[in-house]
Amino acid sequence: xxxxxxxxxxxxxxxxxxxxxxxxxxxxxxxxxxxxxxxxxxxxxxxxxxxxxxxxxxxxxxxxxxxxxxxxxxxxxxxxxxxxxxxxxxxxxxxxxxxxxxxxxxxxxxxxxxxxxxxxxxxxxxxxxxxxxxxxxxxxxxxxxxxxxxxxxxxxxxxxxxxxxxxxxxxxxxxxxxxxxxxxxxxxxxxxxxxxxxxxxxxxxxxxxxxxxxxxxxxxxxxxxxxxxxxxxxxxxxxxxxxxxxxxxxxxxxxxx
Amino acid sequence: xxxxxxxxxxxxxxxxxxxxxxxxxxxxxxxxxxxxxxxxxxxxxxxxxxxxxxxxxxxxxxxxxxxxxxxxxxxxxxxxxxxxxxxxxxxxxxxxxxxxxxxxxxxxxxxxxxxxxxxxxxxxxxxxxxxxxxxxxxxxxxxxxxxxxxxxxxxxxxxxxxxxxxxxxxxxxxxxxxxxxxxxxxxxxxxxxxxxxxxxxxxxxxxxxxxxxxxxxxxxxxxxxxxxxxxxxxxxxxxxxxxxxxxxxxxxxxxxx
DNA sequence: AAAAAAATCGAACGCTCGCTCGTTTTTTTA
DNA sequence: TAAAAAAACGAGCGAGCGTTCGATTTTTTT
Numbered sequence: 001x002x003x004x005x006x007x008x009x010x011x012x013x014x015x016x017x018x019x020x021x022x023x024x025x026x027x028x029x030x031x032x033x034x035x036x037x038x039x040x041x042x043x044x045x046x047x048x049x050x051x052x053x054x055x056x057x058x059x060x061x062x063x064x065x066x067x068x069x070x071x072x073x074x075x076x077x078x079x080x081x082x083x084x085x086x087x088x089x090x091x092x093x094x095x096x097x098x099x100x101x102x103x104x105x106x107x108x109x110x111x112x113x114x115x116x117x118x119x120x121x122x123x124x125x126x127x128x129x130x131x132x133x134x135x136x137x138x139x140x141x142x143x144x145x146x147x148x149x150x151x152x153x154x155x156x157x158x159x160x161x162x163x164x165x166x167x168x169x170x171x172x173x174x175x176x177x178x179x180x181x182x183x184x185x186x187x188x189x190x191x192x193x194x195x196x197x198x199x200x201x202x203x204x205x206x207x208x209x210x211x212x213x214x215x216x217x218x219x220x221x222x223x224x225x226x227x228x229x230x231x232x233x234x235x236x237x238x239x240x241x242x243x244x245x246x247x248x249x250x251x252x253x254x255x256x257x
Numbered sequence: 258x259x260x261x262x263x264x265x266x267x268x269x270x271x272x273x274x275x276x277x278x279x280x281x282x283x284x285x286x287x288x289x290x291x292x293x294x295x296x297x298x299x300x301x302x303x304x305x306x307x308x309x310x311x312x313x314x315x316x317x318x319x320x321x322x323x324x325x326x327x328x329x330x331x332x333x334x335x336x337x338x339x340x341x342x343x344x345x346x347x348x349x350x351x352x353x354x355x356x357x358x359x360x361x362x363x364x365x366x367x368x369x370x371x372x373x374x375x376x377x378x379x380x381x382x383x384x385x386x387x388x389x390x391x392x393x394x395x396x397x398x399x400x401x402x403x404x405x406x407x408x409x410x411x412x413x414x415x416x417x418x419x420x421x422x423x424x425x426x427x428x429x430x431x432x433x434x435x436x437x438x439x440x441x442x443x444x445x446x447x448x449x450x451x452x453x454x455x456x457x458x459x460x461x462x463x464x465x466x467x468x469x470x471x472x473x474x475x476x477x478x479x480x481x482x483x484x485x486x487x488x489x490x491x492x493x494x495x496x497x498x499x500x501x502x503x504x505x506x507x508x509x510x511x512x513x514x
Numbered sequence: 515a516a517a518a519a520a521a522t523c524g525a526a527c528g529c530t531c532g533c534t535c536g537t538t539t540t541t542t543t544a
Numbered sequence: 545t546a547a548a549a550a551a552a553c554g555a556g557c558g559a560g561c562g563t564t565c566g567a568t569t570t571t572t573t574t
Contacts, residue, residue, distance in 0.1 A: 047490070053521070053522090054520070054521090055520080055521085055571090058520095058521080058571095063522055064290060075421070076421060077421060078335055078422065079420065080335050080337045080338040082565080083560080083561065083562080084561080084562060085562095088524095093523095094519090094523045094524060095525095095563080095564090096522060096564080097522045097523070099562095099563070100522080103564090104562075104563075105562065147287040161418070164334060164335055164418075165338070205486065205490075205491070205494045208477070208480065208481070209473070209494075209498060212470050212472065212473035212477075213466050215469065216466070216469035216472070220469075222437075223465065229462065234462070241463075241498075242320075245497075245498050245501040309551085311549095311550070311551095312541090312550080314540095315550095315551080340530080340531065340532080341531080342530090342531085342532095345554095350552075350553095351552055351553045351554060352532090352533075352534090353533095353534080353552060353553055353554070356532095356533070356534080361532075361533075362532065362533090495551080
């Protein structure tokens with residue numbers, strides 16, 4: 001359920017993936033530590049000075065319970081409307097115990113938001129670097145984003161919906177990382193255009209549209225689930241859609257369904 | 258700023274638009290009553306029995322102040338986090354005066370949500386019916402949705418972000434209208450496929466992707482504004498993007514940039 | 515197994531919330 | 545312009561909020 005890309009220990013390639021350019025959802029999960037506790041362990045290590053619990057195993061388990069409870073409650077009513085009594089009940093921890101893991105309600109919000117941002121940036125940057133050719137780079141980034149939002153969907157959903165509650169400083173960071181991921185796509189499109197692989201387009205608009213598709217996957221997940229669309233199908237459809245627009249030659253390309 | 262499509266009085270075509278199939282943002286604004294008070298007048302007429310103010314002009318003006326205040330505050334911190342004191346200050350009305358316009362805070366939310374839904378359904382259905390050919394139908398619906406979300410952006414943003422706070426019954430209505438607008442697109446795509454104008458595709462996924470692009474326009478408006486993209490440019494880009502994917506022949510179509 | 519340390523508990527506190535209602539101001543009526 | 549009706553006012557109410565902290569339980573150490 002969770003993904004981690006620690007700054008303490010660099011990411012571990014658990015198995016060699018079939019091909020650098022062409023990976024599916026199963027490959028993606030193999031490539032990263034997707035243990036449900038790994039993101040919580042990250043949080044524990046990052047916020048060790050403010051968390052009052054010494055025992056790592058215990059702390060990580062409770063953080064997991066707390067975050068899951070936060071995601072569950074605030075997906076229904078929003079973070080602001082969630083009371084600490086709601087959270088205490090859902091996480092099976094007393095009020096006092098909760099406050100051993102964060103300073104206050106606002107702090108809890110920031111911890112989750114920050115961890116979410118760090119994770120997204122690290123994973124996407126890593127995937128952009130794997131491919132060399134523009135088309136493969138584009139596919140890598142699109143797929144990585146979709147697959148990542150699949151394994152860490154609650155984090156993505158929460159980060160998007162609760163961004164409003166952030167301070168001006170943190171909002172700036174959110175906008176920066178958004179601009180960053182958009183720039184990654186724009187750069188790929190420009191590279192492709194200069195190589196004659198992609199058409200001359202408004203790359204900013206193309207990148208925006210690509211991002212909006214990826215976003216839909218975690219914002220309207222119930223819709224895709226009810227139609228039984230899996231991450232691979234969706235990713236292939238999106239890449240096919242995008243390629244029909246950006247590719248210089250309209251002839252069929254291998255791997256496009 | 259607001260659009261109305263009254264159920265009391267049918268929509269008035271204020272001027273003939275150039276062509277039924279090919280309209281731009283200016284045409285769209287001419288076609289509907291976009292007076293900033295019109296949606297508020299709708300609300301007044303719909304909720305006349307619960308609103309304690311008799312004078313229509315006065316009521317409509319205050320409803321406008323109230324809704325604008327709600328949009329302004331809750332776009333920053335969310336509806337739940339908005340206090341009635343916040344609202345009273347921003348709308349320049351006392352606590353007591355506010356409660357002459359709605360029964361309670363929850364009621365205020367429902368009034369806005371319901372009006373937003375009615376407006377969207379009426380406008381989109383009307384635009385789907387204007388064109389005959391699949392390609393023109395598709396363009397009409399895409400443009401109408403984008404242009405509508407442009408003139409009534411606060412309503413769209415609010416409706417999306419605060420949908421979580423709705424009751425199970427109302428959530429069902431939200432899902433129904435979402436499925437409805439998606440079905441409008443799917444039907445067009447199927448019609449086009451049967452006529453040989455469009456390629457054989459997964460129409461559900463195509464419709465979803467189209468909706469996600471439209472959604473991005475009002476969810477991430479600041480991004481497009483900072484790049485000085487106007488509604489016509491965006492709508493043309495989206496239709497071009499979609500057409501490159503769905504059109505049976507890859508040859509250039511007039512009107513696509 | 516006793517002592518020390520760590521973790522958890524939940525009643526209680528001060529504060530702010532949504533909302534009411536007797537009063538005042540503004541507008542309409544005659 | 546005086547009386548009546550409509551609208552707006554805002555201090556005050558009880559409920560429920562986030563947060564604290566001394567007491568209690570659990571775990572670790574010796």
